[in-house]
Amino acid sequence: MAATEIPGTVPGSPRISDATLRDSAHMAGVEFGPKDAAAIASLLVRTGVELVEVGMVSGPDSKDADLVLATHEEIGPERSMTLVVVRDRRQVATALDEAARLGVRHIMYSIPTSEQHAALKLGSSSAKFLTALARSAITQAKERGFHVTFSGEDGARTPAERLVPYVSAGFEAGADRFRLAETVAQLSPWQMEEVIGRLTALDGAEIEIHSHHMLGMAVANSLAAVRAGARWISATVGGIGERGGNAPLAELLTALRVMHGDTRFDLTHLTELSRLALRGAGLGDAFQSGPTTPHAFAYELPGQLSNPEAYETLPAELVGNQRELRVRRRLTPALVRWALADSGIDVDVDAFTPWLTERQERAGGPLLDRDAIRKAAVDFQPA
Structure with missing residues:
Protein backbone atom coordinates (compact mmCIF):
# COMPACT_ATOMS: atom_id res chain seq x y z
CA MET A 1 0.00 0.00 0.00
CA ALA A 2 1.44 3.41 -0.99
CA ALA A 3 1.96 6.05 1.65
CA THR A 4 -0.29 9.11 1.74
CA GLU A 5 1.25 11.83 -0.43
CA ILE A 6 2.19 15.14 1.17
CA PRO A 7 1.82 18.08 -1.28
CA GLY A 8 5.16 19.46 -2.39
CA THR A 9 7.30 16.58 -1.13
CA VAL A 10 7.92 12.92 -1.69
CA PRO A 11 5.87 11.01 0.89
CA GLY A 12 7.86 10.79 4.09
CA SER A 13 10.68 13.11 2.87
CA PRO A 14 13.35 10.41 2.38
CA ARG A 15 16.64 10.53 4.22
CA ILE A 16 19.73 10.01 2.08
CA SER A 17 22.73 7.79 2.65
CA ASP A 18 25.64 7.72 0.23
CA ALA A 19 27.62 4.58 -0.67
CA THR A 20 30.30 6.15 -2.89
CA LEU A 21 33.12 5.25 -0.52
CA ARG A 22 31.93 1.65 -0.19
CA ASP A 23 30.14 0.46 -3.33
CA SER A 24 32.23 2.55 -5.71
CA ALA A 25 35.43 1.76 -3.84
CA HIS A 26 34.73 -1.89 -4.66
CA MET A 27 34.27 -1.33 -8.37
CA ALA A 28 36.82 -3.37 -10.26
CA GLY A 29 40.12 -1.48 -10.18
CA VAL A 30 38.80 1.54 -8.24
CA GLU A 31 40.52 2.45 -4.98
CA PHE A 32 39.96 5.71 -3.11
CA GLY A 33 42.65 7.03 -0.78
CA PRO A 34 42.08 8.54 2.68
CA LYS A 35 42.47 12.10 1.36
CA ASP A 36 39.77 11.52 -1.28
CA ALA A 37 37.54 9.85 1.32
CA ALA A 38 37.77 12.81 3.70
CA ALA A 39 37.07 15.38 0.97
CA ILE A 40 34.13 13.45 -0.49
CA ALA A 41 32.63 12.79 2.95
CA SER A 42 32.89 16.48 3.88
CA LEU A 43 31.09 17.60 0.72
CA LEU A 44 28.39 14.95 1.15
CA VAL A 45 27.61 16.18 4.66
CA ARG A 46 27.56 19.81 3.48
CA THR A 47 25.10 18.76 0.76
CA GLY A 48 22.76 17.31 3.38
CA VAL A 49 23.50 13.60 3.15
CA GLU A 50 22.84 12.14 6.60
CA LEU A 51 24.98 9.02 6.49
CA VAL A 52 28.21 8.32 4.57
CA GLU A 53 28.85 4.63 3.99
CA VAL A 54 32.57 3.91 3.90
CA GLY A 55 34.59 0.74 3.71
CA MET A 56 34.02 -2.89 4.48
CA VAL A 57 35.32 -5.14 7.25
CA SER A 58 35.26 -8.92 7.42
CA GLY A 59 37.89 -9.46 10.10
CA PRO A 60 41.08 -8.01 11.59
CA ASP A 61 43.44 -5.70 9.68
CA SER A 62 40.79 -4.45 7.28
CA LYS A 63 42.11 -3.09 3.99
CA ASP A 64 39.63 -0.23 4.31
CA ALA A 65 40.75 0.83 7.79
CA ASP A 66 42.48 4.00 6.54
CA LEU A 67 39.34 5.07 4.64
CA VAL A 68 37.15 4.51 7.69
CA LEU A 69 39.48 6.41 10.01
CA ALA A 70 39.90 9.32 7.59
CA THR A 71 36.13 9.64 7.24
CA HIS A 72 35.64 9.52 11.00
CA GLU A 73 38.22 12.27 11.47
CA GLU A 74 36.51 14.47 8.87
CA ILE A 75 32.81 14.06 9.70
CA GLY A 76 32.72 11.97 12.89
CA PRO A 77 31.68 8.34 13.38
CA GLU A 78 28.03 9.28 13.98
CA ARG A 79 27.73 10.35 10.32
CA SER A 80 29.51 7.24 9.02
CA MET A 81 28.42 3.65 8.41
CA THR A 82 30.66 0.67 7.63
CA LEU A 83 29.64 -2.56 5.94
CA VAL A 84 30.30 -5.77 7.88
CA VAL A 85 30.39 -8.98 5.90
CA VAL A 86 28.37 -11.90 7.33
CA ARG A 87 29.48 -15.43 6.47
CA ASP A 88 29.28 -17.37 9.76
CA ARG A 89 28.89 -16.61 13.46
CA ARG A 90 32.57 -16.80 14.33
CA GLN A 91 33.53 -14.52 11.44
CA VAL A 92 30.91 -11.98 12.56
CA ALA A 93 32.50 -11.78 16.00
CA THR A 94 35.97 -11.03 14.61
CA ALA A 95 34.52 -8.48 12.15
CA LEU A 96 32.72 -6.70 15.00
CA ASP A 97 35.99 -6.62 16.95
CA GLU A 98 37.58 -4.82 14.00
CA ALA A 99 34.65 -2.41 13.65
CA ALA A 100 34.92 -1.56 17.35
CA ARG A 101 38.70 -1.05 17.04
CA LEU A 102 38.06 1.48 14.26
CA GLY A 103 35.50 3.35 16.35
CA VAL A 104 32.56 2.48 14.09
CA ARG A 105 29.11 3.32 15.50
CA HIS A 106 26.85 2.38 12.56
CA ILE A 107 27.25 -0.98 10.82
CA MET A 108 25.44 -2.42 7.83
CA TYR A 109 25.40 -6.20 7.62
CA SER A 110 25.80 -7.67 4.15
CA ILE A 111 23.65 -10.80 4.14
CA PRO A 112 22.71 -12.60 0.90
CA THR A 113 19.00 -13.47 0.86
CA SER A 114 18.29 -15.00 -2.55
CA GLU A 115 18.76 -18.77 -2.75
CA GLN A 116 21.45 -18.34 -5.40
CA HIS A 117 23.55 -15.82 -3.46
CA ALA A 118 23.05 -17.61 -0.13
CA ALA A 119 24.25 -20.89 -1.63
CA LEU A 120 27.32 -19.18 -3.11
CA LYS A 121 28.32 -17.13 -0.07
CA LEU A 122 26.90 -18.94 2.94
CA GLY A 123 27.21 -22.50 1.69
CA SER A 124 23.49 -23.06 2.25
CA SER A 125 20.33 -21.81 0.57
CA SER A 126 18.22 -22.75 3.61
CA ALA A 127 15.87 -19.96 4.69
CA LYS A 128 16.02 -21.30 8.25
CA PHE A 129 19.84 -21.08 8.29
CA LEU A 130 19.73 -17.58 6.75
CA THR A 131 17.35 -16.31 9.42
CA ALA A 132 19.28 -17.92 12.27
CA LEU A 133 22.54 -16.39 11.03
CA ALA A 134 20.97 -12.93 10.73
CA ARG A 135 19.42 -13.15 14.20
CA SER A 136 22.76 -14.11 15.71
CA ALA A 137 24.68 -11.37 13.89
CA ILE A 138 22.17 -8.67 14.81
CA THR A 139 22.03 -9.77 18.45
CA GLN A 140 25.83 -9.72 18.73
CA ALA A 141 26.02 -6.20 17.29
CA LYS A 142 23.23 -4.78 19.44
CA GLU A 143 24.82 -6.25 22.58
CA ARG A 144 27.96 -4.29 21.68
CA GLY A 145 26.00 -1.07 21.22
CA PHE A 146 26.13 -0.71 17.42
CA HIS A 147 23.35 0.88 15.36
CA VAL A 148 22.47 -1.95 12.98
CA THR A 149 21.21 -1.90 9.41
CA PHE A 150 20.85 -5.38 7.92
CA SER A 151 20.58 -6.00 4.22
CA GLY A 152 18.83 -8.24 1.82
CA GLU A 153 21.65 -8.67 -0.69
CA ASP A 154 20.04 -9.67 -3.97
CA GLY A 155 16.79 -8.90 -2.20
CA ALA A 156 15.01 -7.87 -5.38
CA ARG A 157 15.20 -11.46 -6.61
CA THR A 158 14.23 -12.98 -3.27
CA PRO A 159 10.64 -14.29 -3.25
CA ALA A 160 8.29 -12.59 -0.79
CA GLU A 161 7.65 -15.83 1.10
CA ARG A 162 11.39 -15.98 1.85
CA LEU A 163 12.18 -12.25 2.20
CA VAL A 164 9.34 -11.01 4.43
CA PRO A 165 9.86 -13.54 7.27
CA TYR A 166 13.61 -12.82 7.14
CA VAL A 167 13.05 -9.06 7.47
CA SER A 168 10.53 -9.58 10.27
CA ALA A 169 12.97 -11.82 12.17
CA GLY A 170 15.73 -9.22 11.81
CA PHE A 171 13.63 -6.50 13.40
CA GLU A 172 12.55 -8.89 16.16
CA ALA A 173 16.25 -9.45 16.90
CA GLY A 174 16.69 -5.70 17.45
CA ALA A 175 17.86 -4.32 14.08
CA ASP A 176 17.30 -0.61 13.50
CA ARG A 177 16.87 -0.59 9.73
CA PHE A 178 16.57 -2.97 6.75
CA ARG A 179 18.13 -2.25 3.37
CA LEU A 180 16.69 -3.89 0.27
CA ALA A 181 19.55 -4.25 -2.21
CA GLU A 182 18.54 -4.44 -5.85
CA THR A 183 21.90 -6.11 -6.45
CA VAL A 184 20.78 -7.45 -9.79
CA ALA A 185 18.64 -4.74 -11.38
CA GLN A 186 15.42 -6.23 -12.69
CA LEU A 187 12.43 -4.42 -11.16
CA SER A 188 10.22 -1.77 -12.69
CA PRO A 189 9.10 1.11 -10.45
CA TRP A 190 5.64 -0.43 -10.00
CA GLN A 191 7.18 -3.79 -9.08
CA MET A 192 9.52 -2.04 -6.64
CA GLU A 193 6.56 -0.31 -5.01
CA GLU A 194 4.89 -3.68 -4.51
CA VAL A 195 8.01 -5.31 -3.03
CA ILE A 196 8.71 -2.44 -0.64
CA GLY A 197 5.05 -2.19 0.33
CA ARG A 198 5.19 -5.72 1.74
CA LEU A 199 8.12 -4.72 3.96
CA THR A 200 6.81 -1.35 5.16
CA ALA A 201 3.62 -3.14 6.18
CA LEU A 202 5.64 -4.81 8.95
CA ASP A 203 5.03 -3.07 12.26
CA GLY A 204 7.74 -0.47 12.98
CA ALA A 205 9.88 -1.42 9.97
CA GLU A 206 12.36 1.26 8.83
CA ILE A 207 13.25 0.45 5.21
CA GLU A 208 16.05 1.67 2.92
CA ILE A 209 16.38 1.10 -0.83
CA HIS A 210 19.75 0.51 -2.54
CA SER A 211 19.12 0.24 -6.27
CA HIS A 212 21.53 -0.48 -9.12
CA HIS A 213 21.33 1.31 -12.45
CA MET A 214 21.95 -1.38 -15.08
CA LEU A 215 18.49 -0.78 -16.58
CA GLY A 216 18.60 3.00 -16.04
CA MET A 217 15.86 2.98 -13.41
CA ALA A 218 17.70 3.33 -10.10
CA VAL A 219 16.31 6.82 -9.38
CA ALA A 220 12.79 5.86 -10.49
CA ASN A 221 12.89 2.70 -8.41
CA SER A 222 14.21 4.61 -5.39
CA LEU A 223 11.37 7.13 -5.60
CA ALA A 224 8.87 4.30 -6.07
CA ALA A 225 10.23 2.69 -2.91
CA VAL A 226 9.62 5.93 -1.01
CA ARG A 227 6.06 6.06 -2.34
CA ALA A 228 5.60 2.65 -0.75
CA GLY A 229 6.90 3.88 2.61
CA ALA A 230 10.69 3.46 2.47
CA ARG A 231 12.37 6.10 4.65
CA TRP A 232 15.93 5.97 3.28
CA ILE A 233 17.51 6.04 -0.19
CA SER A 234 21.07 4.91 -0.81
CA ALA A 235 22.86 6.65 -3.69
CA THR A 236 26.39 7.30 -4.99
CA VAL A 237 28.11 10.37 -6.41
CA GLY A 238 27.79 10.30 -10.18
CA GLY A 239 26.04 6.94 -9.92
CA ILE A 240 29.44 5.22 -9.82
CA GLY A 241 29.42 1.71 -8.43
CA GLU A 242 29.70 -1.95 -9.25
CA ARG A 243 28.53 -3.20 -12.65
CA GLY A 244 25.99 -0.71 -14.09
CA GLY A 245 26.37 1.74 -11.22
CA ASN A 246 23.97 2.94 -8.53
CA ALA A 247 21.28 5.58 -8.09
CA PRO A 248 23.14 8.79 -9.00
CA LEU A 249 23.02 11.33 -6.18
CA ALA A 250 22.74 14.45 -8.36
CA GLU A 251 19.84 13.10 -10.40
CA LEU A 252 18.13 11.89 -7.26
CA LEU A 253 18.40 15.19 -5.38
CA THR A 254 17.45 17.31 -8.39
CA ALA A 255 14.46 15.05 -9.03
CA LEU A 256 13.36 15.58 -5.43
CA ARG A 257 13.75 19.35 -5.92
CA VAL A 258 12.04 19.64 -9.33
CA MET A 259 9.24 17.10 -9.00
CA HIS A 260 8.50 17.34 -5.30
CA GLY A 261 9.70 20.78 -4.17
CA ASP A 262 12.15 19.25 -1.71
CA THR A 263 14.58 22.04 -0.75
CA ARG A 264 16.39 20.33 2.15
CA PHE A 265 19.60 19.78 0.21
CA ASP A 266 22.35 22.20 -0.84
CA LEU A 267 22.78 21.28 -4.50
CA THR A 268 25.65 23.73 -5.10
CA HIS A 269 28.23 21.08 -4.11
CA LEU A 270 27.06 18.43 -6.59
CA THR A 271 29.33 19.31 -9.53
CA GLU A 272 32.43 19.55 -7.33
CA LEU A 273 31.48 16.25 -5.70
CA SER A 274 31.12 14.50 -9.03
CA ARG A 275 34.43 15.75 -10.37
CA LEU A 276 36.26 14.89 -7.17
CA ALA A 277 34.82 11.38 -7.00
CA LEU A 278 35.45 10.66 -10.67
CA ARG A 279 39.06 11.79 -10.37
CA GLY A 280 39.55 9.70 -7.23
CA ALA A 281 38.04 6.68 -8.95
CA GLY A 282 40.26 7.12 -12.00
CA LEU A 283 37.22 7.33 -14.29
CA GLY A 284 38.17 10.53 -16.12
CA ASP A 285 35.86 13.49 -16.47
CA ALA A 286 32.60 11.64 -17.04
CA PHE A 287 30.92 8.42 -15.96
CA GLN A 288 28.40 6.57 -18.08
CA SER A 289 26.17 3.97 -16.48
CA GLY A 290 24.46 1.00 -18.07
CA PRO A 291 25.34 -2.29 -19.79
CA THR A 292 27.51 -1.00 -22.68
CA THR A 293 30.24 0.67 -20.60
CA PRO A 294 33.74 -0.83 -20.15
CA HIS A 295 33.17 -1.32 -16.42
CA ALA A 296 29.65 -2.82 -16.63
CA PHE A 297 30.97 -6.39 -16.61
Missing part, protein backbone atom coordinates in the same frame (compact mmCIF):
# COMPACT_ATOMS: atom_id res chain seq x y z
CA ALA A 298 34.36 -5.80 -14.98
CA TYR A 299 35.12 -7.60 -11.73
CA GLU A 300 37.90 -7.92 -9.15
CA LEU A 301 36.43 -10.79 -7.13
CA PRO A 302 36.94 -14.38 -8.29
CA GLY A 303 33.42 -15.39 -7.27
CA GLN A 304 31.93 -12.79 -9.60
CA LEU A 305 34.07 -13.95 -12.51
CA SER A 306 33.28 -17.62 -11.86
CA ASN A 307 29.55 -17.13 -11.20
CA PRO A 308 28.57 -14.12 -13.34
CA GLU A 309 24.94 -15.24 -13.62
CA ALA A 310 24.54 -14.46 -9.91
CA TYR A 311 25.41 -10.80 -10.45
CA GLU A 312 24.37 -9.86 -13.95
CA THR A 313 20.98 -8.55 -15.00
CA LEU A 314 21.79 -9.78 -18.50
CA PRO A 315 24.88 -11.46 -19.96
CA ALA A 316 27.64 -9.26 -21.37
CA GLU A 317 27.49 -11.02 -24.72
CA LEU A 318 23.86 -10.05 -25.22
CA VAL A 319 24.82 -6.39 -25.70
CA GLY A 320 28.12 -7.07 -27.47
CA ASN A 321 30.15 -6.41 -24.33
CA GLN A 322 32.62 -8.75 -22.60
CA ARG A 323 33.44 -9.89 -19.11
CA GLU A 324 36.77 -8.66 -17.78
CA LEU A 325 39.04 -8.64 -14.76
CA ARG A 326 40.26 -5.26 -13.50
CA VAL A 327 42.27 -5.00 -10.30
CA ARG A 328 44.94 -2.82 -8.69
CA ARG A 329 46.10 -4.05 -5.30
CA ARG A 330 43.48 -6.68 -4.42
CA LEU A 331 45.22 -9.40 -6.42
CA THR A 332 44.67 -13.01 -5.31
CA PRO A 333 45.81 -16.41 -6.65
CA ALA A 334 42.20 -17.14 -7.66
CA LEU A 335 42.12 -14.02 -9.85
CA VAL A 336 45.45 -14.95 -11.41
CA ARG A 337 44.20 -18.46 -12.19
CA TRP A 338 41.13 -16.98 -13.92
CA ALA A 339 43.31 -14.60 -15.95
CA LEU A 340 45.68 -17.39 -17.05
CA ALA A 341 42.98 -19.96 -17.87
CA ASP A 342 43.27 -21.25 -21.46
CA SER A 343 46.35 -19.06 -22.08
CA GLY A 344 48.88 -21.89 -22.27
CA ILE A 345 51.10 -20.01 -19.79
CA ASP A 346 52.63 -22.32 -17.19
CA VAL A 347 53.54 -20.48 -14.00
CA ASP A 348 53.61 -21.20 -10.26
CA VAL A 349 50.58 -19.07 -9.29
CA ASP A 350 51.37 -19.12 -5.56
CA ALA A 351 54.86 -17.70 -6.23
CA PHE A 352 53.81 -15.40 -9.07
CA THR A 353 50.96 -13.65 -7.21
CA PRO A 354 53.07 -12.09 -4.40
CA TRP A 355 55.76 -11.20 -6.97
CA LEU A 356 53.23 -9.32 -9.10
CA THR A 357 51.66 -7.74 -6.01
CA GLU A 358 55.04 -6.40 -4.92
CA ARG A 359 55.68 -5.06 -8.42
CA GLN A 360 52.29 -3.36 -8.35
CA GLU A 361 53.15 -1.66 -5.07
CA ARG A 362 56.45 -0.38 -6.44
CA ALA A 363 54.70 0.99 -9.53
CA GLY A 364 51.95 2.72 -7.54
CA GLY A 365 49.16 0.30 -8.36
CA PRO A 366 48.54 0.58 -12.11
CA LEU A 367 45.36 -1.05 -13.41
CA LEU A 368 45.71 -4.74 -14.23
CA ASP A 369 43.48 -6.59 -16.65
CA ARG A 370 43.73 -10.11 -18.03
CA ASP A 371 46.24 -9.17 -20.75
CA ALA A 372 48.49 -7.33 -18.29
CA ILE A 373 48.51 -10.31 -15.90
CA ARG A 374 49.35 -12.68 -18.75
CA LYS A 375 52.19 -10.45 -19.95
CA ALA A 376 53.58 -10.24 -16.42
CA ALA A 377 53.39 -14.04 -16.11
CA VAL A 378 55.52 -14.42 -19.23
CA ASP A 379 58.09 -12.02 -17.72
CA PHE A 380 58.06 -13.73 -14.31
CA GLN A 381 61.38 -15.11 -13.17
CA PRO A 382 61.12 -16.89 -9.79
CA ALA A 383 63.85 -16.15 -7.29
